[in-house]
Amino acid sequence: MLHRSRSTASRNSSYIEFPSAFRTHWNKIEHRLFSHITMNWRGRPLTSHEVIVQSIAATTTRTGLRVRAALDTNTYPTGVRIGDAEMAALPLTRHAFHGDWNYALHPQAHPVVPAARAPQAPAPQWDQALLSDPALTGMSRQQLDVLTGTLALDADTRRGRPPRLAFPDQVLASVLHLRVNLAAEPLAVLFNSSRTAMHRTLLKNRKLLEAHGITIPPATTPPVALAALQARVLAQTGEPHNKIKTTC
Numbered sequence: 001m002l003h004r005s006r007s008t009a010s011r012n013s014s015y016i017e018f019p020s021a022f023r024t025h026w027n028k029i030e031h032r033l034f035s036h037i038t039m040n041w042r043g044r045p046l047t048s049h050e051v052i053v054q055s056i057a058a059t060t061t062r063t064g065l066r067v068r069a070a071l072d073t074n075t076y077p078t079g080v081r082i083g084d085a086e087m088a089a090l091p092l093t094r095h096a097f098h099g100d101w102n103y104a105l106h107p108q109a110h111p112v113v114p115a116a117r118a119p120q121a122p123a124p125q126w127d128q129a130l131l132s133d134p135a136l137t138g139m140s141r142q143q144l145d146v147l148t149g150t151l152a153l154d155a156d157t158r159r160g161r162p163p164r165l166a167f168p169d170q171v172l173a174s175v176l177h178l179r180v181n182l183a184a185e186p187l188a189v190l191f192n193s194s195r196t197a198m199h200r201t202l203l204k205n206r207k208l209l210e211a212h213g214i215t216i217p218p219a220t221t222p223p224v225a226l227a228a229l230q231a232r233v234l235a236q237t238g239e240p241h242n243k244i245k246t247t248c
Contacts, residue, residue: 033059033065033067036059036065040055040059041055050071053069053070057069090222091221091222092222093220093221094181099218106221130229131191132172135225136176136180138175138216151208154211154212155208165191173205174202178206178216180226186229189233190232
């Protein structure tokens with residue numbers, strides 16, 4: 001719904017969310033509005049929607065609080081699930097600080113009348129080399145090799161259980177994670193790994209990058225090649241609502 005509301009707009013919109021565990025703590029509406037509404041209708045039986053709306057609208061304070069309230073009689077479907085592939089394709093630019101909460105949504109125009117579709121050619125066979133496409137990683141393959149060599153100097157691959165992924169693939173997965181906001185679930189599918197192992201890989205390599213002072217800037221707009229990765233995940237999982245989650 002958020003995507004549809006901005007799909008035909010001409011300006012970017014920025015969205016900033018409170019931390020999920022502290023939304024009540026940080027939300028000023030909780031403190032400056034709801035508390036006064038509760039005191040205003042205290043002891044009054046809430047017998048109908050009209051009584052509730054009128055009680056809310058009648059809430060005032062000596063400091064100038066005024067409330068407008070109206071009953072929304074529209075019907076909204078429940079249990080609607082937005083596919084993670086659709087979420088990953090949104091034209092988002094995530095902020096440097098907690099991009100999972102703070103981001104800008106760019107307008108994306110859609111034609112009013114869809115054009116007739118030309119006959120579609122068969123989907124090309126999946127090529128694992130697409131994962132290192134410079135459009136996705138933001139660097140050439142040679143630069144990716146140099147980054148891998150730099151991180152390998154401090155990477156201790158001998159400790160713990162043997163990794164499922166070779167270290168170059170671990171670095172590539174971490175770059176995709178930071179560059180195009182792919183989370184552990186789709187990366188585990190793309191690299192034929194497990195979600196738990198991918199979580200460990202991403203955490204370890206983020207620490208390595210920080211130790212070397214290396215920053216992987218997020219893509220300003222979703223690369224076109226990202227659609228091929230999403231299609232691969234959908235094809236591999238066979239689930240229309242697979243967990244492709246974006247992250248910061």
